[in-house]
Amino acid sequence: MTDWPLYFELLSQWLVECDQDHECHQKAEFYPTRLIFVGDSDPNKLRLVEQASLLLALVKGAGQMDYLALSHCWGRPTTDEKKRYCTTPENIRKRRKGFTFEDLPKTFQDAVQVTRKLGKRFLWIDSLCIIQEEEGKSDWKRESKLMEQVFSSAYCTIAATSAVSWKEGFLERKSTIQSVQVQDVSGNRIHVCNNVDNFNDDVEDGNLNKRGWVLQERVLSRRIIHFTKRHTYWECGEGVRCENFTRMATPPGKQYFLLDPKFPDRLTRSGYYRTVQFLQYLFQQYARCGLSLSLDREIAISGLMERMKRVFQTEQKHGVFARYLAGLLLWRRSEESTTGGVFEDQPSWSWMRYTAIEFERVPHDILVADDATLRFSAEEKALVVKFRSFQNCTVEHGTGAVLIAESRIMGTWWFETTLDPKLKQNVVVVGVEVQKRRDLDKTCWVLVTQKSSEDQYRRVGIGKIEARYISEEGHEGRLL
């Protein structure tokens, strides 16, 4: 059994400590279009409030207007459940006047409880604050572009990690917490979690983090309370804490960047190659997230991409930043994804095209192709590239693979589609190893392209090969 007063006292303590001692939180200068007011004297009464009335109340000095944001799994609500629980064009007027606690599914009820216990009066939940089931999805289209501000301006994010659907709830935990009592140096008894580092299992590999939309919700949030099956965790710019009083030092690397409350400040200070490595990790994670709709593939991460684009001061298209072009073009389709999960509307050069990809680790000493031979085109889905030919070798079309032979296999290759012997293959150099002295010995990281029957060049794979096998000359063209 959880000792609720003590439990919520601890959560409040985490917030207070962070408010007072850290620089994680900033006073909100943005308010979402709609919020749920949970601070009525009648605990059963809730109300949907619009931004205009919020701002008016703020001017009138209505006290603190902090809001909490819920990050959660939708599960698979039925049409009836959506109609009943979501805000729709039919019920929005009524909801502005007021609705009841019982009108909400368990997960949302728990979020209301947490908001109240933490002394706050406003809560943001996507399915209630964005109009759902609307023809043309106009509200959704407008609101989904505001996710960056919604999560980064929230006082704190509630991550309903253990709830696989709206009906689950996340406050009641079935398993008992395993902890041991030990004495500290002054003889006080303290609890210590005896399975200390479960953050990876509970949060990183948790169900919630497999949902596409959650990646940006997590990265953009300044502070998060993760409600998992086993433990409750606090995450802010200064590190991760477990309810059992264990404190995890901010680990170096990926987590350090993810915890950054001003993401991607820490990343930009880390240098070019660490940034490339982190972006590769981030997109690899994201590519695997279960997004079924092609439209969602770009939108569910658009808030995060916008933020990074602004800070990196570079162009972004289909998940690829101009400034980190080489590293972000060198992906390959994972074995596990070869049986499906193709997003046909994504260009052939974008990692967003497949559900599972792995990036090639780009060494520190490669010289990336310059703007003159590799850049974004003004045309939405095109890259301007220099197509070169294979030379001093022949392309052999084997069973599902291709060999570049000179009586032996040259280079290392990964192909996402089978090559057609009737079509011409070219190479696009994206990076060259600088260490070796002789130019011909240098390893080149390349995209392999194929000119299709519609006279279009498309990427079919990537590879590494010595410069002697690639022609110096080439022609400029569009890769789609």
Ligand SMILES: [Zn+2]
């Ligand atoms: Zn903090």
